[in-house]
Amino acid sequence: xxxxxxxxxxxxxxxxxxxxxxxxxxxxxxxxxxxxxxxxxxxxxxxxxxxxxxxxxxxxxxxxxxxxxxxxxxxxxxxxxxxxxxxxxxxxxxxxxxxxxxxxxxxxxxxxxxxxxxxxxxxxxxxxxxxxxxxxxxxxxxxxxxxxxxxxxxxxxxxxxxxxxxxxxxxxxxxxxxxxxxxxxxxxxxxxxxxxxxxxxxxxxxxxxxxxxxxxxxxxxxxxxxxxxxxxxxxxxxxxxxxxxxxxxxxxxxxxxxxxxxxxxxxxxxxxxxxxxxxxxxxxxxxxxxxxxxxxxxxxxxxxxxxxxxxxxxxxxxxxxxxxxxxxxxxxxxxxxxxxxxxxxxxxxxxxxxxxxxx
Amino acid sequence: xxxxxxxxxxxxxxxxxxxxxxxxxxxxxxxxxxxxxxxxxxxxxxxxxxxxxxxxxxxxxxxxxxxxxxxxxxxxxxxxxxxxxxxxxxxxxxxxxxxxxxxxxxxxxxxxxxxxxxxxxxxxxxxxxxxxxxxxxxxxxxxxxxxxxxxxxxxxxxxxxxxxxxxxxxxxxxxxxxxxxxxxxxxxxxxxxxxxxxxxxxxxxxxxxxxxxxxxxxxxxxxxxxxxxxxxxxxxxxxxxxxxxxxxxxxxxxxxxxxxxxxxxxxxxxxxxxxxxxxxxxxxxxxxxxxxxxxxxxxxxxxxxxxxxxxxxxxxxxxxxx
Numbered sequence: 001x002x003x004x005x006x007x008x009x010x011x012x013x014x015x016x017x018x019x020x021x022x023x024x025x026x027x028x029x030x031x032x033x034x035x036x037x038x039x040x041x042x043x044x045x046x047x048x049x050x051x052x053x054x055x056x057x058x059x060x061x062x063x064x065x066x067x068x069x070x071x072x073x074x075x076x077x078x079x080x081x082x083x084x085x086x087x088x089x090x091x092x093x094x095x096x097x098x099x100x101x102x103x104x105x106x107x108x109x110x111x112x113x114x115x116x117x118x119x120x121x122x123x124x125x126x127x128x129x130x131x132x133x134x135x136x137x138x139x140x141x142x143x144x145x146x147x148x149x150x151x152x153x154x155x156x157x158x159x160x161x162x163x164x165x166x167x168x169x170x171x172x173x174x175x176x177x178x179x180x181x182x183x184x185x186x187x188x189x190x191x192x193x194x195x196x197x198x199x200x201x202x203x204x205x206x207x208x209x210x211x212x213x214x215x216x217x218x219x220x221x222x223x224x225x226x227x228x229x230x231x232x233x234x235x236x237x238x239x240x241x242x243x244x245x246x247x248x249x250x251x252x253x254x255x256x257x258x259x260x261x262x263x264x265x266x267x268x269x270x271x272x273x274x275x276x277x278x279x280x281x282x283x284x285x286x287x288x289x290x291x292x293x294x295x296x297x298x299x300x301x302x303x304x305x306x307x308x309x310x311x312x313x314x315x316x317x318x319x320x321x322x323x324x325x326x327x328x329x330x331x332x333x334x335x336x337x338x339x340x341x342x343x344x345x346x347x348x349x350x351x352x353x354x355x356x357x358x359x
Numbered sequence: 360x361x362x363x364x365x366x367x368x369x370x371x372x373x374x375x376x377x378x379x380x381x382x383x384x385x386x387x388x389x390x391x392x393x394x395x396x397x398x399x400x401x402x403x404x405x406x407x408x409x410x411x412x413x414x415x416x417x418x419x420x421x422x423x424x425x426x427x428x429x430x431x432x433x434x435x436x437x438x439x440x441x442x443x444x445x446x447x448x449x450x451x452x453x454x455x456x457x458x459x460x461x462x463x464x465x466x467x468x469x470x471x472x473x474x475x476x477x478x479x480x481x482x483x484x485x486x487x488x489x490x491x492x493x494x495x496x497x498x499x500x501x502x503x504x505x506x507x508x509x510x511x512x513x514x515x516x517x518x519x520x521x522x523x524x525x526x527x528x529x530x531x532x533x534x535x536x537x538x539x540x541x542x543x544x545x546x547x548x549x550x551x552x553x554x555x556x557x558x559x560x561x562x563x564x565x566x567x568x569x570x571x572x573x574x575x576x577x578x579x580x581x582x583x584x585x586x587x588x589x590x591x592x593x594x595x596x597x598x599x600x601x602x603x604x605x606x607x608x609x610x611x612x613x614x615x616x617x618x619x620x621x622x623x624x625x626x627x628x629x630x631x632x633x634x635x636x637x638x639x640x641x642x643x644x645x646x647x648x649x650x651x652x653x654x655x656x657x658x659x660x661x662x663x664x665x666x667x668x669x670x671x672x673x674x675x676x677x678x679x680x681x
Contacts, residue, residue, distance in 0.1 A: 069483070069511050069518055072483070076488070076498070080484065080485045082487075104472060111460050112452060
């Protein structure tokens with residue numbers, strides 16, 4: 001990243017996204033925002049609040065419940081001089097967009113040499129009874145498609161910089177958020193980072209005992225586990241992948257060569273989780289580990305709605321701590337102490353005390 | 360609608376050119392050098408020719424798997440089409456697309472792709488951009504009767520009507536999806552244009568094999584769209600002569616009622632246009648001259664196209680991202 005820092009302020013993730021959109025729209029009048037509820041009173045969890053007043057009705061639009069056609073419409077608009085930002089309040093709804101994203105947007109430049117500058121925001125849900133169709137990660141499915149870029153901002157700062165970069169990118173970009181990131185805060189560094197800079201994995205916490213590779217919300221679960229371990233003298237390195245369409249192999253390999261222990265934490269079900277691809281790439285390149293690599297992923301079943309039933313459906317900091325304990329040959333008592341040191345939400349189905357649903 | 364003779368000659372010449380190219384593709388297909396699926400437009404040529412006569416190169420036309428006529432009726436590059444079918448570097452997609460993925464932006468042909476109904480909303484997006492940017496161009500979306508079994512088409516008509524977008528939907532109703540007749544797919548007696556009208560777009564319905572009918576309806580619809588009157592939808596009845604995909608006749612398969620193909624061949628759009636010319640007093644030798652000119656054009660483009668280079672397979676990895 002550049003050393004020139006213009007201004008520093010702390011924002012939460014939602015405000016950071018809104019600032020990113022607003023600044024991009026000021027700089028580029030071809031950008032328009034469209035999605036179910038974009039101009040409504042809730043304004044996509046507040047992230048589009050005020051944009052209509054600022055930029056007018058023709059640039060900030062609600063839309064019919066037609067995800068498929070609206071995605072195609074956005075592609076056609078982008079081919080003809082506009083830059084659309086389309087929003088799905090849950091990534092699960094994007095499956096209705098999938099034909100247009102996978103068959104059309106991802107292939108258009110490859111076939112026709114015509115750029116498709118298009119950004120689609122998709123939000124992964126968790127907890128408060130989100131249930132089977134509001135809590136899937138799904139980005140791995142899109143990461144299987146060459147031609148799509150997958151941005152996975154884990155911090156408010158990345159959310160803002162990545163939003164601006166996405167709206168300045170000539171390719172189709174899926175901007176994937178997690179509902180439990182929305183309240184998180186970070187220092188904003190307005191340094192106009194480039195796409196290439198933002199696509200580099202970031203070491204968020206340095207350590208020598210083990211490396212955790214995570215993305216999106218799992219970065220925070222990894223940091224939680226790493227902080228608990230630090231209280232007992234174990235320094236765990238935490239790497240944020242930041243993008244899903246490629247892996248910054250060099251950064252991950254350098255860390256793993258140092259720590260000799262690898263844990264990958266992912267939001268997808270275990271079966272064919274993108275985490276397997278990271279482990280596989282390291283193993284195929286002959287990286288030597290002290291202990292077997294470990295993947296913390298989600299159970300291979302849909303997430304039930306009842307918060308009693310869903311208790312084990314979201315593997316998070318505890319599972320990561322257990323993986324660390326295995327890699328460090330800790331005793332059951334040592335693990336118990338680490339688990340006790342984890343920062344825990346008041347209930348398993350909410351990220352914090354202020355989160356009380358319903359969506 | 361009466362068309363001036365000069366225009367009628369142009370229209371006839373285009374219908375003839377498309378017919379002969381499609382026949383040439385069918386003739387040469389057995390050589391196995393065009394190694395991609397081809398969906399020929401024989402029998403349906405008048406639709407594209409009558410619509411394209413009212414378009415200019417700033418308009419944007421989106422199409423589907425059966426796109427040759429839509430492409431050629433805009434005077435798009437013939438050599439690039441033939442080269443594309445042969446998978447050569449001088450093809451309109453450099454060999455990445457084949458018959459089902461065509462483009463010639465200079466002529467306004469903005470892309471065809473084969474997922475049924477998928478380019479309908481993309482065309483609508485072009486219309487949305489034109490409206491947003493207060494440009495005077497229109498978008499055209501070619502779709503078939505099968506599209507009316509795809510949800511995305513209803514979604515698109517709804518949005519086009521809601522925003523009064525400058526778009527013309529051209530429905531070529533050829534009554535078949537592959538080997539399956541319309542009445543096996545949609546309730547018998549239900550009109551597609553009435554469905555479209557119920558969605559809130561202005562609707563016209565005509566005979567797709569009669570160039571004067573198509574030309575007149577398209578003139579009316581496009582003038583209204585350009586005047587800011589919102590989206591139009593024209594249903595044109597027509598019929599595909601060859602098999603769904605490939606160079607051959609397929610009447611022996613028995614999926615068409617006996618005599619149906621013959622009846623439609625008796626209503627040949629090329630012959631119909633020729634009759635209009637003769638009725639307008641054009642001499643047969645004049646028509647023959649036009650036809651010979653077209654044949655020469657095809658032969659010459661064919662030779663030039665096949666002189667193209669074969670693409671380097673190492674280039675297959677290029678262009679995934681901008």
